[in-house]
Amino acid sequence: MNMKSRNLIVSLVIILFLLISVLFFFFRVTDNQVIVNKMSGFNEVLPDSERVIVDKGDVQQFTYAVRFADKQQGEVDISAPPFKFTLGKKQYYLWISETYSQGTLMKLPNTGTIYKIDESRVSKLLKILHKKYENNTVIQ
Structure with missing residues (x-):
């Protein structure tokens, strides 16, 4: 050689x-877990809505949703989030829609920037949330 x-x-x-x-x-x-809460408004967690997700595959989906979300330009004018989740030491608001197959994240405390989640990840997150909230309607 x-x-x-x-x-x-x-x-x-x-x-x-x-x-x-x-x-x-x-x-x-x-991270080993994700803690999800349903929200009734900004900073208003619904009582008894906390779910701790420890399934490695489910935690992976939340991790990838955050990691691969696309930062959006412009000012933020958005309704109150239906969900808030904690991944590690970081907290996020989550807007997710069954009707429109769209998802949006906001990293706290920075409420001036949003991140779009792609449709395939939204579908996976919706399945996880349905499972954790006993197949109740997650959000329209």
Whole structure:
């Protein structure tokens, strides 16, 4: 094996290692639970609405919804959120719609910026919320 081939193989191994490391970092889930509350208004949690989600796959869906949400430009003028959730030490408001298949996040305490959640993640979050709230209508 000549020096050029050896350098190419070493370079490819290093690139592969870096790619795997980046993917692992990007898709890791570090939290063990999500705490969800139904809301009746901003900062108004409905009594007896707290649900603790510990299923690893469900926690992963909330983690990915936050991680892959798209920041929206402009000023925020939005109705009160139907949900608030805590993931790790961070809290979020969650607007989610069965009717429109849309989802929006707001990271607290920054209430001036919203993040859009893609339709496939909204569907997964709705399934989790239906399961946790005993298949009651989550939101219209």
